[in-house]
Structures are given as structure tokens and as C-alpha cells.
Amino acid sequence: MTQKAQAPKKRSNLRDVAKAAGVSVATVSRVLNEPGVVKKDTLEKVQKAIAELRFVPSAAARAINSGRTRFVGALIPTLDNAIFARFLAALERKLSDDGLSLVVATTDSDPDIEAAKAKGLVDIGAEGLIITGASHSPEFYELIERTMMPTIITSYFDNSNPLPTIGYDNEAAAKLALRHLIELGHRRIAVVHGPIHNNDRTQARLSGLHSLSWEGELTTFETEISLRGGADAAARIESNSSKPDAILCLSDVVALGVLFGLQSKGVSIPEDVSLMGLDDLPSSAVAVPSLTTVHLPVSRMGERAAIALARWISAQERPQPERLEAKLIERSSTIRNAVLNE
Amino acid sequence: MTQKAQAPKKRSNLRDVAKAAGVSVATVSRVLNEPGVVKKDTLEKVQKAIAELRFVPSAAARAINSGRTRFVGALIPTLDNAIFARFLAALERKLSDDGLSLVVATTDSDPDIEAAKAKGLVDIGAEGLIITGASHSPEFYELIERTMMPTIITSYFDNSNPLPTIGYDNEAAAKLALRHLIELGHRRIAVVHGPIHNNDRTQARLSGLHSLSWEGELTTFETEISLRGGADAAARIESNSSKPDAILCLSDVVALGVLFGLQSKGVSIPEDVSLMGLDDLPSSAVAVPSLTTVHLPVSRMGERAAIALARWISAQERPQPERLEAKLIERSSTIRNAVLNE
DNA sequence: TTGACATATGTAACTAGTTTCATCAACCTT
DNA sequence: AAGGTTGATGAAACTAGTTACATATGTCAA
DSSP states (O other), X not given: OOOOOSOOOOOOOHHHHHXXXXXXXXXXXXXXXXXXXXXXXXXXXXXXXXXXXXXXXXXXXXXXXXXXXXXXXXXXXXXXXXXXXXXXXXXHHHHHHTTOEEEEEEOTTOHHHHHHHHHHHHHTTOSOEEEESSOOOHHHHHHHHHHTOOEEEESSOOTTOSSOEEEOOHHHHHHHHHHHHHHTTOOEEEEEEOOOTTOHHHHHHHHHHXXXXXXXXXXXXXXOSSHHHHHHHHHHHHHSSSOOSEEEESSHHHHHHHHHHHHHTTOOTTXXXXXXXXXXXXXXXXXXXXXXXXXXXXXXXXXXXXXHHHHHHHHOOOOOOEEOOOEEEOOTTOOOOHHHHO | OXXXXXXXXXXXXXXXXXXXXXXXXXXXXXXXXXGGGSOHHHHHHXXXXXXXXXXXXXHHHHHHHHOOOOEEEEEESOSSSHHHHHHHHHHHHHHHHTTOEEEEEEOTTOHHHHHHHHHHHHHTTOSOEEEESSOOOXXXXXXXXXXXXXXXXXXXXXXXXXXXXXXXXXXXXXXXXXXXXXXXXXXXXXXXXXXXXXXXXXXXXXXXXHHOOOSSEEEEEEOOSSHHHHHHHHHHXXXXXXXXXXXXXXXXXXXXXHHHHHHHTTOOTTTTOEEEOSBOOXXXXXXXXXXXXXXXXXXXXXXXXXXXXXXXXXXXOOOOOEEOOOEEEOOTTOOOOHHHHO
């Protein structure tokens, strides 16, 4: 009600300040950008005017001249999986070092949403994009091509992709995990994975598994990528008549969920069944039992992507693809198959 | 090397398109913004020119006219704690509905970093800010005041704060938790909390605990807010000569860490000691035993903050503070104190 | 056939900064 | 004292769009 009696005077601009200080707009601009070249008392006069008029330079007007908006966009499937949060954290940190801000958009793994949000990011002036995975909609590619937007693909590696990829080899990572279980003597392995639809990373991991030839069998279970999803899968596995020697989850969150699910049913890990994840979340090291997994270098991936994108934008250097190595992390949730050893 | 032989021709602009299509700039602008009013063959002519010249309108030039950049900034302590990731996810989702993008900046709970990043967000043209908690640096407040930036504080509620707050009452939430433990008959309670330095939410929760008068004692343990931090605290609590009846962790991540830490030492929960968290992460419901906690409505907080900020920006309606209720969630990690009952 | 009106388009002035070039005074040199 | 250099400032052009206003057709009714 007594909500400020002042006139709703609009924001003041450079010209207002120049007039108030009795100088030219050029001088005000200099005060803002190279105060060193302005005589001391002129400087003070102008700064006084700036303060009095509460002048705040318009970012848009600056951007129109410099052609730089100083921010990039990241399109990620979801923030609800800690793995993307970790990636974003590293990305934001490094971009910030280069004076770039990060606009985050989530796509829910839907290529249409991705295309729409990418359009939105371009519309508000993003100077570059970070995206996830291999498959995207035609509209998306059309947009990237038309705008010549510097765009880096993460979370998977492919030398031959026309866009630079910075990521790991999902097939190889999954194989690494499976090989470990095979070496431990496991022969009947349950594989728990997230939705295949629209998720090329999951697809690649699965095809990695199937490409391995060995004497044993895989049974696959699809579930939601969440703790709850893992717990559900555990219930399904348990209710099955034939019990696996080992369970391989293609995400750590799911593995943790399976761990909880089995624990609540009184199944001991790794005594009754070996359990393995893939990602290496911080939780996995602390869980009881600690989770054997394959480490995906997502923080490093974030850093590398940030550096590459910043260079691409500021120096027009198109980045080289970068393959980051996944690494087996042996912890306590997997042991040698006892039956086989007898 | 054979990197495109084409001339490095700069981006084409409205004038170029107008010239190529043989029309005025106004017509091109109309084609972009109200295609309906342009005659069909003119429209096609212009669209052809746009396509040929690969014309992409400059976001900055648009922004300079509309005065709108269509994005807001969020300053959060960290992305490594799932609670903020959840908050951000909700925030981004709702902002996106209003055509606003979200720029994320992390502060590491450092007021100076926060002030610097806030400055950066304003510099790139953010139309509003979402910040976390009560305490901020003088430079930060000076910036908000000078730029009259619409700014909403989240993660805590305070009617009397000059900036609108949308959040919960941290003192009350902590009291809710403690009261539950007291009602269960626990008298010696270990409290595990995150760093107090620069963290007003933790401070408020602690002061809530200390404001309760009851016949029993609190022992506090400070640790890092992470699973590892919780596990460490568990070790410290265990090595203490006097064992608590219950452990109250002021964050769920920490509680989960404590859970794992105790499990690995063979301590049974809740039989040997009751354990309680505060936050209500998805993990807490799935953990074994499932974690009694106090639910903080962070998703709802994100939505409400998004709606309020969008309205503030587009309709100059300064939001009313909103208090969101924390709620006790009883699960299996707490039971009645057996000793007391004998 | 002329006036009234709608439709389509163009001209030029705006938005808010940066930047180039010119100007002028002050100082230094010879 | 004339000429050269430096320092500080201003005028105006420039960035890339939007938009108010003017103008040129075309259609229809009187």
C-alpha cells in the first residue's frame, strides 16, 4: 500500500549519466572500461553520477557490441541422478574459471524436449552447448548446423562423430565390469539396466555385454534409474526361481538400490550373491559392503569439456575428441564364486 | 589443414537478409516476429534469403529492445549434495514452463564467491536471482540494492527479511526431529551436523535443538556434509566411551553415512542406537533400515520460488514470503528406548 | 468516380552501449 | 617562439535488432 511513493522512473542509461556528469557518452564508457585513461576529477564526477543515478550497464547492449554473451548451455537428461550433478559441478567450476556461466537445461532423455530447449538456449544467446549421448533429433542437428554453434558431446566417446565427443567408451566400461565377474567365476549373471528407449549409453553398455563371448548366461532386467528402481529389480530377481551368482547393474544408483533391496530380504552380499555397479558414485565407496564398480571419470569429463568448449568459443579451436578411461574399482561387494571353487 | 576453404565471412544480420531479399529491414523483422502480416510471396522470398545466408537473429540485439534476457541465476552452495540438485531440478522445470532459463552458479558456501558470482550473473544479464540462506556479504546486498534485482531467498523462512524468503523454518525442523527422539525416550543424543562456519541453516538447526528444554543431554559432532563425513562421525561416536541412545544427523546424507559407518562396525540400527536424519532424500526411504527423518519440501520450494520469481520479473509483483512445512517421517531407523522402558 | 478503409511495405528513429577519429590544450624540445 | 608529442575528451558512426509512422496499393461502397 505505502509501497514506495517514488516515481517508477526507468533504468538510467549511459546518456543519462553523461548528461548528469556533464561529459560525453564516450567518457562514461571509458570510466566503465578503461578508467585509467580518464582524468581523476572527471572520473570522480562520472562515478558520482553513476552512483546517484544507480546506473547499471545493460548486459545486452554490451553483448551486441562484443558479440559475446559469456554463457553456455548444458543439456542433461536429469539432475536427479547424482552422476549428472557431479558432471555439472565440475563443468560449472571450470567454465567459471574461464569467465563463462552455465545455463542448465534438463531433457528427461526426450530428444524433442532436447531440441526445444536447445533452441531456447540459442535464442537467449548461448555461445556453446554441452550435450549428452549419441542420439539427437534431426531438428537438433539442423539447429546446430545452421547456427554453427560450438557443441560438445559428452558421456560417450566416438572418434567418427561429426561433433567432438569427450567421454568414455560405454561398451568397454560394461565389458570391463562383466569380465571382472567372469574372472571371479560367476556364470549366471543378472544384468540390471535403465530404460533402453532413447538412451544410447544404456544401449551401448548392453551391447558391450552381449559382444563378450564366454560360457555363461546373462539375464537382463530393465528398471528405472533410481534407488527405488534398483530395489524393485532386486525383488524381481529374488522372486525368480533361478538365482544368479552375480548381479551387474549398469548404474551405481541402481546397484545401491539392489543392495538395499536384497539387504531387506536378508540376502548377504557378497556371500550369497556378488553385486557390481557402474559409475562409481561417492556413495559406492562408503556403502556396506562397499561396492565394486567401474569408475567413470565424470568430473574429469566435466573439466575437459569445459576447457575444450571455452577454447572453441574464444579461439575458434575445434576440439579433438577425447577418450577418458573407465577403470575397474574392486571393493567388497564381489567375491569369487564359491560353488565353482569347490 | 583442409579446414574449409571458405572465406571466414562473419555472421549475416537483418540488413544483409533485407538486401538479399530485396525488402526492408522492417519486413524481415516482421517475417521473424509476426509472419501473419506479411504477404505470402514476400514471406517466402525472405525465408529463402534467411536460409541461404544462414541468418540467426542476435539474442543480444533482441534483448536490448525488449529489455528481457529470459534467464535467471541461482546461487547454491554446492551441487554435490543431492538436496540442492533436487531443488534445482524443480526450479528449472518450473522456470522452463515460464520460458525462463536457469543459470547455475555454485558458491561453496563462501559469501565472497557468492558476491562475485552474483556480480557475474548480473553482468551477463540475469533478470532475477535465487539464493540460499540468510547470510550474505555486504557487497552482495549492495549489488542487489543497486541493481534492484528481483531476488528470492530460499532454504529458510523469515518474514522479516527485507528480501522475500521462500523456505522452511530450520529451527522448527530440527526441533521436530529432536522431539521425536525425546518422545521415544532417548536421553543421551549425539547430534551430527555440517560445518557451522558460513552456514546459517546449520546454525539455525542447532539453535533450534538447544532451545528445547528437556531432561537429557546433547553431544554435538561437526563433520563434512557427505557420506564420508557421516561415516567419520560414526567412528568418532563409536570410539567415545559413553554411547548415545540416539543419533540425530542434521542432514540425511550424513545420516546415511553414519548408517554405513555403524553397519561396518557391526552396530545394529535401530536396536543398538536410534538414527535419524533431516532432509528426506530419496535414498532415505530405500535404505535398510529406512531412515526416520524430517521431510524438507525442497522440490516444492523450487517450484514456488520459480513461480514467485517469474511473476516478480514479468508483472513486478513482489512475492510474499512463503513458509513451507517440514514434516516428520517415521520410518524404521528409530525405536523406543528399551532401557528406559524396562 | 471518388472517398473510405484495409493491407502491405518502407523510412527512419529508436534501444544502449562501444569505438574510431578528430579536436584541443598542455607540455616538451630545439 | 615554432613545432612535435602526449593526454583528455567529444562527435558521430557503429553494433543488430524493433517499432512508430508514413506511404503506396487494392478493394469496396456510395
